[in-house]
Amino acid sequence: MPGMFSELAKLDNWSQWSIAPMAIVFAGAVATTLIAGFVKDSTRRSFIGQISIFCLAIAAAVNYVQWTGGWQDPGRLVWAGSMTLDYLTMLMNFVFIGCAILAILISLNTISELGIEYGEFYPLILFATGGMMCMVQATDLLMIFIGLEVMSIPLYIMCGMRRSQDRSAESSLKYFILGALAAGFLLYGVALTYGATGVTSLHGIQRWTMENGGLAANPLLTAGLALILAGFAFKIALAPFHMWTPDVYEGAPTFVTAFMSAAVKAAGFVTLFRILVTGFFQNGYTASLVGWGEIIAILAVLTMTIGNFSALVTKNVKRMLAWSSVAHAGYAAVGLAAAPAAGADGVGGVLFYVIGYALTSFVSFGVVAAFEKQNGGLSQVEDYRGLGYSQPFYAFAMTVAMFALAGIPPTVGFLGKWYVFKAAVEANITWLAVIGVLNSLVSVYYYLRVVVAMYLESPEEQAEQEPIKSSALWLAVLISTVLTIGVGLFPKKPLGAVEKSVSPMFVKK
Amino acid sequence: MQFTLQHLGGNEYSFNLLYLIPLFPLLGAAINGLLWPLLNRITLVFAERKLPRGLVHVTAVGAMAASAGAAIIAFLKLRGLPLSDSPVFVFHWWDWFQAGGLKVAVAFRYDQLTAVMCLIITCIGAMIHVYSIGYMSEEESYNRYFTYLNLFVFFMLILVMGDSLPLMFVGWEGVGLASYLLIGFWFEDSEKASAGKKAFIVNRVGDAGYLLGMFMLFVLFGTLNFSELADKAAASGFSPADHPWMLSAALICLFIGAAGKSAQIPLYVWLPDAMAGPTPVSALIHAATMVTAGVYMIARLNFVYALSPAAMTVVAGVGAATALFAATMGFYQNDIKKVLAYSTVSQLGFMFIAVGVGAWWVGIFHLMTHAFFKACLFLGAGSVIHGMHHEQDMRKMGGLKSYMPITYWTYFLATLAIAGIPPFSGFFSKDEILYKAWTGGNILNPAGKVIFFTGLLAALCTAFYMFRSVFMTFHGESRADEHTREQIHESPRTMTAVLAILAFLATSGGFLGLPHWIPGHPANVLEHWLEPVFAQSAGSLVFHEANGFLFAVISVAVALSGILLARYFYLTPAGQQKAEAWRQDFNSIYTLVQNKYYVDEFYDFAIVKTIHAFSVLLWRIADAFLIDTVAVNGLAQITYYAGYAFRALQTGNVQRYAVGMIAGLAVLAAVLAAKGG
Incomplete structure (x- = not known):
């Protein structure tokens, strides 16, 4: 079909330039796949990881050029209206690339420790990153779906990479089966939406709902929205679509868990609010056309409560962090629930929250990864006793992470909670903020338990508390710890970037 | 370095010395926590010897002295400016964050109220650091102790110097963290570690209230900066009637925060357990400074509290209830530190009565005198514990008067102060609180009168249980065993010198706030000094006239009868028999009080168990x-x-x-x- 290619060639430069970072990541993925085939010696596998980091760094540099003015017209639609390049996309590209780099750093030396003897991990993480970038950049439901699948399929594989471990295989399988169900929801939702409105582009849906008086006019669209919400609620683990989370997070290799909890969740949230705000929302935020705010509020309450109370009785640290990750999706959802009334403040809260949470995730899971070994290592809270004295660096990092997760200033976790709860009060849903604050109160108990074990309890016998020797892992934990405190102390630039990203979504056009 | 005092217009002056006040303790903590251990490792490897221990306390005390010096310089500069202009020093360090209309800066505010707080914190803090040198001399983790202590002072200074509620919250959380680390300092004892945890978690309940109150204030006023809040509250556009419940709800939520930090009903339960920490820590954190943060916060927000009589009634009512309730719990405690802990809870209740009825400066006055006499009492108790080789049970003491004369006399003077005997400091401040409670017309009627009588009864109890502790510890026959008795000794000079200074302050501190009824009407220094801070709310508050001298007479009579009762029951054989007989007759009440009204058990059942059961249920399901x-x-x-x-x-x-x-x-x-x- 020669015609197809000539059509492509006719596309304007803007379209090609707009996806440059994503294209670089995908190119890196393909290249590393090929290289992995030739690197037989498992001790040299980290070489592939270094190439991957290199590719990601180039993508980040290009993204930086676009952010600082290389892209003249933020928000302009490209690729026949199915994509856009706005500040939100560019900011998220930074986040995804950063998460991928941190995950690779954590994995470089730990991966062989876990008995994962395959070089495919690095191409997979690049593919997943590219998928996220595509998903966030897309403004068309079909394109979003493609991005989502490109992100998800590598994740299914990565979860099961510790093949010798039953838990890992189980994790992968569960995630895959339930993920397929959720993908089915989403695709069905897209189909119904198309059936109702005749379009799949978000701007088209918005036009249709405004002209036709919202959802009430069309039960098909109502069902479509419900299905789309359910599909995304699965990805970001909102109750009652969260049940896979603890099993999958616990079973997956820890660097994959960190990546999922940080990047996948961020990608899911951002895409969800892009769909809701662009597609199902009256611009200029006079009023929401549909009552999704209330639904998200209910899901947020369920998610926070179930996540926190389950974490309370969980003794395995990694599983506790998985439940805590569920709870944090609930806090972020508070901001989303506030978005119909609080506008950019609500969505900005969500965005800042997920970015802050991503940083903290890498600290906490990074420390867990440092002590996770093929046989044994530290897994229960009791195993962390006295770590403050045997491993001061990792224990300090873990303490920072726990305080950040509990929302104690001056960490980034405090600011994130501050932002979303304030949005809820401003949106006149104070009850939701009250439940959120009470929930974060409960959460202090189980976060503190880890700190207490590390500093205020002595190990019963001389426990084996040697971390995996890896300067890359050490560096990843250091970077994310410094950022967790640093962004908490000097959040001006990140907050500015967040506001720059979300405010155009609420400008009257 | 150049320090410039620059007039910014209005009553604000920029003074870049301010950031040094909290910076010194932070540096001290950093050096003791990071630099010395690191150097220690190096010298161990290369020179095969350890650094001298003296480095640690020289650093810590030096940092405190420098901080106190900076605070004093700022105070003198502030005093040099005419008070009638209500001058304020500010220092803008950096913009912290800006989120949707809210701008929060890391900026300090040093006005007359801050000056009082800073002086108390840095000066008493410095003295307690000195005292700790002797008290902790045998401690292995010497540098860990001083690191935490300096860190605490840093956060406490942020708390009182922050110019906005969010920045105050940073200090608020920080002191909680430092207090938790210090309560659990001897964590080898698991009971002590769990006391730390309890303190932290109960405080978080209060923090939830603080956060919610802060959000609601933001919704009402659109700002959280103190001076902007004051402007907004004063503006004619703002009428409390437009927000009938929101304002009161916000202020009551903030008061829940204060109740957590300042150990008021129902969140007081952590403070008695917090006595597990080293005694100088109890003196500094759990008596003189941190626990008064709630009182400070309400005094700082006086202009909004004055708008809501309902919230003020809650504050004063809870304060009065706590004052009495905690005082009765002091009756049957046998641990010398526990007696002081309940007495702190009770005295904090008095401070809340003061700020609740709108007598802001009196609250700060009592905060100050309490810092003097309670620090002295705690350090005296520490000296006793030190001399008795870690014995805290008063039933095993007695007769220490002759063994530890300096400790005895200082403790005795401070006890006179807390019991309210003139002319000791506690008399002036407590008497003024009761007087203001009776004459104040700012809270819902007739709460003021009820609060007055509750406070009076609490004052009677205070005189009783405090003298009980003096008699049990220092008078009568020694009940210690032979072996211990031989080794009882007076404490080292670093400790007794501090005791003497604090006893002097506890004795004379009251002269800063002399009441009006004294013939010749001497100037009330403190009230006058704090006038600019409370000027805005003063206009709307009403206090009736009454004969102050009469109140003073009642006060003294009550205090004396408390002392005589204690003397009868604890020093005379007849009284001791009577007490024993009553204990038999009223056994159930005795057990109830001795078990602290079973509040801990109730909380354990009603809250901890319920939450746990709920979690287990969810866990079963999920x-x-x-x-x-x-x-x-x-x-x-x-x-x-x-x-x-x-x-x-x-x-x-x-x-x-x-x-x-x-x-x-x-x-x-x-x-x-x-x-x-």
Whole structure:
């Protein structure tokens, strides 16, 4: 079909330039796949990881050029209206690339420790990153779906990479089966939406709902929205679509868990609010056309409560962090629930929250990864006793992470909670903020338990508390710890970037 | 470095010395926590010797002295400016964050109120650091102790110097953290570690109130900066009547925060347990400074509290109830530090009465005198414990007067102060509180009168249980065993010198706030000094006239009868028999009080157990499927079931999860359809 290619060639430069970072990541993925085939010696596998980091760094540099003015017209639609390049996309590209780099750093030396003897991990993480970038950049439901699948399929594989471990295989399988169900929801939702409105582009849906008086006019669209919400609620683990989370997070290799909890969740949230705000929302935020705010509020309450109370009785640290990750999706959802009334403040809260949470995730899971070994290592809270004295660096990092997760200033976790709860009060849903604050109160108990074990309890016998020797892992934990405190102390630039990203979504056009 | 005092216009002056006040303790903590241990390792390797221990306390005390010096310089500069202009020093360090209309800066505010607080914190803090040199001399983790102590002072200074509620919250959380680390300092004892945890968690309940109150204030006023809040509250556009419940709700939420930090009903339970920490810590954190943060916060927000009589009534009412309730619990404590802990809770109640009835400066006055006499009492108790080789039970003391004369006299003077005997400091401040409670017309009627009588009764109890502790510890026959008695000794000079200074302050501190009824009307220094801070709310507050001298007479009579009662029951044989007889007769009341009214047990049952049960329930529903079927049993049997694993997964949990998802979807669709757009 020669015609197809000539059509492509006719596309304007803007379209090609707009996806440059994503294209670089995908190119890196393909290249590393090929290289992995030739690197037989498992001790040299980290070489592939270094190439991957290199590719990601180039993508980040290009993204930086676009952010600082290389892209003249933020928000302009490209690729026949199915994509856009706005500040939100560019900011998220930074986040995804950063998460991928941190995950690779954590994995470089730990991966062989876990008995994962395959070089495919690095191409997979690049593919997943590219998928996220595509998903966030897309403004068309079909394109979003493609991005989502490109992100998800590598994740299914990565979860099961510790093949010798039953838990890992189980994790992968569960995630895959339930993920397929959720993908089915989403695709069905897209189909119904198309059936109702005749379009799949978000701007088209918005036009249709405004002209036709919202959802009430069309039960098909109502069902479509419900299905789309359910599909995304699965990805970001909102109750009652969260049940896979603890099993999958616990079973997956820890660097994959960190990546999922940080990047996948961020990608899911951002895409969800892009769909809701662009597609199902009256611009200029006079009023929401549909009552999704209330639904998200209910899901947020369920998610926070179930996540926190389950974490309370969980003794395995990694599983506790998985439940805590569920709870944090609930806090972020508070901001989303506030978005119909609080506008950019609500969505900005969500965005800042997920970015802050991503940083903290890498600290906490990074420390867990440092002590996770093929046989044994530290897994229960009791195993962390006295770590403050045997491993001061990792224990300090873990303490920072726990305080950040509990929302104690001056960490980034405090600011994130501050932002979303304030949005809820401003949106006149104070009850939701009250439940959120009470929930974060409960959460202090189980976060503190880890700190207490590390500093205020002595190990019963001389426990084996040697971390995996890896300067890359050490560096990843250091970077994310410094950022967790640093962004908490000097959040001006990140907050500015967040506001720059979300405010155009609420400008009257 | 150049320090410039620059007039910014209005009553604000920029003074860049301010940031040094909190910076010095932070540096001290950093050097003791990071630099010395690191150098120690190096010298151990290369020179095979340790650094001298003296470095640690020289650093810590030096940092405190420098901080106190900076605070004093700022105070003198502030005093040099005419008070009638209500001058304020500010220092803008950096913009912290800006989120949707709210701008928060890391900026300090040094006005007359801050000056009082800073002087108390840095000067008493410095003295307690000196005292700690002797008290902790045998401690192995010497540098850890001083690191935490300096860190605490840093956060406490942030708390009082922050110019906005969010920045105050940073200090608020920080002191909680430092207090938690210090309570659990001797964590080898698991009971002590769990006391730290309890303090932290109970405080978080209060923090939840603080956060919610802060959000609501923001919604009402659109700012959280103190001076902007004051402007907004004063503006004619703001009328409390427009927000009938929101303002009171916000202020009551903030008061819940204050109740957590300042150990008021129902959140006082952590403070008695916090006595597990080293005694100088109890003196500094759990008596003189941190626990008064709630009182400070309400005084700082006086202009908004003055708008809500309902919130003020709550503050004063809870304060009065706590004052009495905690005082009765002091009756039967046998641990010398526990007596002082309940007495702190009770005295904090008095401070809340003061700020609750709108007598802001009196609250700060009592805060100050309490810092003097309670620090002296705690350090005196520490000296006793030190001399008795870690014995805290007063039943095993007695007769220490002759062994430890300096400790005895200082403790005795401070006890006179807390009991309210003129002319000791506590008399002036407590008497003024009761007087203001009776004459104040700012809270809902007739709460003021009830609060007055409650306070009076609490004052009687205070005189009684405090003298009980003096008599049990220092008078009568020694009840210590032979071995201990031989080794009882007066404490080292670093400790007794500090005791003497504090006893002097406890004796004379009251002259800063002389009451009006004294012939010749001497100037009330403190009230005058604090006038600019409370000027805005002063206009709307009403205090009736009454004969102050009469109140003073009643006060003294009450205090004396408390002392005489204590003397009768604890020093005379007849009284001791009578007390024993009554104990038999009223056994149930005795047990009730001795068990602290079973409040801890009630909380354990009503809150801890309930939350736990709820979690377990959720866990059963959500988690147990997997844990029981796969993880716990499964791992053991995994080889057995290996072949079935795949099938087990398919037919078991995943299906349930999927059912959950589909049910969720159905509900979601139903709700959306019901909303119908």
